[in-house]
Every structure is written in structure tokens, then in C-alpha cells.
Amino acid sequence: MAQNTRERLLEAARGLFAERGYHNATVRDIAARAHTNLASINYYFRSKDDLYREVLSHSFRKTIETEEPGEEATTREDRLRAFIRSLVPKSVEDGNGAQHMRLVAWEMLSPTGALDQIEETEIKPHLDRAKDAVRPFLAPDTSPADLGATALWLVGQCLIFRGLAERMRLGLMPVPTDGDHAERLVALICDLALKGLSSMPL
Template identity: 30%
Template sequence: MNTTHVPPLKTRQRLLVTASRIFAEKGYQEATVAEICEQAETNIASVNYHFRDKENLYLESWRYAFQQDMERYPSDGGIDPDTAAEVRLAGRIKSLIARIADPESHFFAIVHREMAQQTSLLEKIMAQEINPERQALNILVKELIGSDATEQQVQFCHASIVGQCFHLLKVKHLRLSQETQRYVIDMNDAEAYAEHVVQFSLAGIKAMRETNRHRIGSE
């Protein structure tokens, strides 16, 4: 018989685990502190003690979900920084899509809820946590296009890459009838979709790089 004892999660962590899941399922407005406490097997006083109020619990549970994602799927894909830029971009894209596709990941589900019913509560924390990821991707895109890349080209490439990844998020949260589902692309194979996004993005960047070279050469 296995007698290994697994110690119970401490109250604060139980609240974070439970709140991140419930906020992902229902959004900020529909989720209640009472429900979170009931499922976390604690009381409302513990929320007040550890987080002060519902708003701060929301922020901290979102941050917790983000940190859990980063532990499972490092944003650089675990790729050595000295590896070719094409491989590093592939690592970032595959990491992002893996995080979106993972049913146990609550970070992007909360973001999706926030986009549907904006509270503005996440603006500061999103800037703190997501902006470094955005900047890292932009630096990588500029490296791939070349030193003559314009700021607009970099921003457009960033929007194209992230937009492809976030399409999976939208499809994942659609609630469609069987009749309507046949008009929606099957996104069940996230790894295959990630490979497509990598190849499509690299081809687009290559075309942009060649266009810049021809333009500069003709000047």
C-alpha cells in the first residue's frame, strides 16, 4: 500500500487555484467570492485576510495562472538564445499555442472573458506581465526581417503572428451547434496548427525581407 502523505495546499494557494479556475469559467462579474470559498473549502474571512477583496483576488489569481503557464511552457519554448532566429521564433509560437490549447491553462481563458466583459482591472498587470513578451517577439521579428525593417513592418508582423495564435483561443471558446461547427476549422490538433503558423509566419517574414532588399537595391 502506498502510504505517501501529500500535504494539503495552504489556504492562500487553494484560493488561487480555485479562483483562477472559476474566473476562467465564469468571468469576473459572474464569479462570486462565496462560490470560490466553498470550493476552496475556506471562508470569506480568508479572502479578506489574504487578498483584501474580490478585485485583488482576481488580479492575483490571474497572475498565478500566468506563472503556472510559464512554468509549464516557457515563453521562449526552451530554445537556446544562440539558436537561429527562425528556430527561436518557432519556439515562441509553439509555446504560445500550447498555452492557449491546454485545457488546464486558465490564463488565456481569463483574458478571453476579460475581452468579452472588460473590467479594466487587468490593464496594469497585463502591461507588467505581457509587455515583456511582446517586446521579445518584436525584437525577434526585427532580427528576422533585417536591420532595415520599419517599425510598422515589425508591428504588423507581430499582429499577424499573435492574431493567428489567438484565433485558436476564439475557436476554443465558441459554443456552436453541430450544424454550425462544420463551418469552423478543426483546431483539435494544436501541434499541427502551431507548425502551420510557424511556416506561414516565416514565409511572410522572408517575403518582407526580400521586398526590403529589392527596394533598397533600387534606390
């Protein structure tokens, strides 16, 4: 029961923070949506600030669940494809991406400093995996700045489809991701990425 209450609080807070931003979402409304009392927020998270940081951490983990390439990913192309597959939504019913994008957008519009606090634990590991995916295509003397920019570019090509998942579900975007479409989308992104990365001078 205790775990269910904590999970309900996280889900309710994630939804309200995504809808209203940190400053406009009250702990009273979060507790009401989670069908619990105000004291439970203090019990599980100590404060609204700590709850917000946990929501952001949980959102990054849930939205960008990057898996390490399997043993079958022996070439640089296979490893790139495995990375892309881990970021592309498997279905338009996956609403995590759109909600995550709203959370990040609110944080960009009205910074609380929370992203800085989870940079090492949540953000940097994902960026490091992206760097590992693109590094084999770049020249050995590629600067850290260019490597980082290329990694962010690749992540952006994938995450935009998570951000648009809700609109695709409503039929407003002609990019289906259900069933075989998800794998076709992975193949398309990979093909475009390979054409760009393979043209980089080694």
C-alpha cells in the same frame, strides 16, 4: 497547508471568473468552491480586486510560458520556431488556454482596469519576446507600430489553438495536437509565418 489553501483559492477564482466574469463571481462562491472560508480570501489576497488581479497575472504566466530560445537556436528561423513552439498547446487536455481566453473576453466586455495594472509585468514581456522573434525579418526602419502589429499577428496565430483546445478535445475541431500532432502544428504555423515574414521587404 497555507500554500494549498492559496492555490485552491486561485484555482477556484480562476474558474469562476472565467465562467461568470468579475462582477458575477462572488467571494462567497469562490470560498465555497475552494473548500475554505471567506476570511481566507482577505488573509491571502486582502480583497476581491486583489484576488482578481492575481488570477489574471497567474493566468498569463501559466498560459504563455514562453521560454528563451536555447543555444541551438542560432538562426532567425530557429528562434521563430522556438517562440511558436512555446505558445502552441502540447495537448488538447491543456485547458488553460480556453479558460484564459474566457477571462480575457470577460475583461474586454466589462473592463475592470486590471489588465492595465498587469500590462508591464505580464503582458509587455510576452509581446517583447514576440517582437524579438519577428524583428529579424523586418526592415531596419520598420515603425514601432508595424513591429507591434506583426508581433501580435504571430501571437494570434499560435494562441488561437489554445483557445480552441477544449473544442478539439471534444472532437469538434479537426486539429489534433496530441503526440506528434503538436510538433506538426508547430511546423505548419512556422512554415506559414516564414512564408509571410520572408516576403517582407528588408
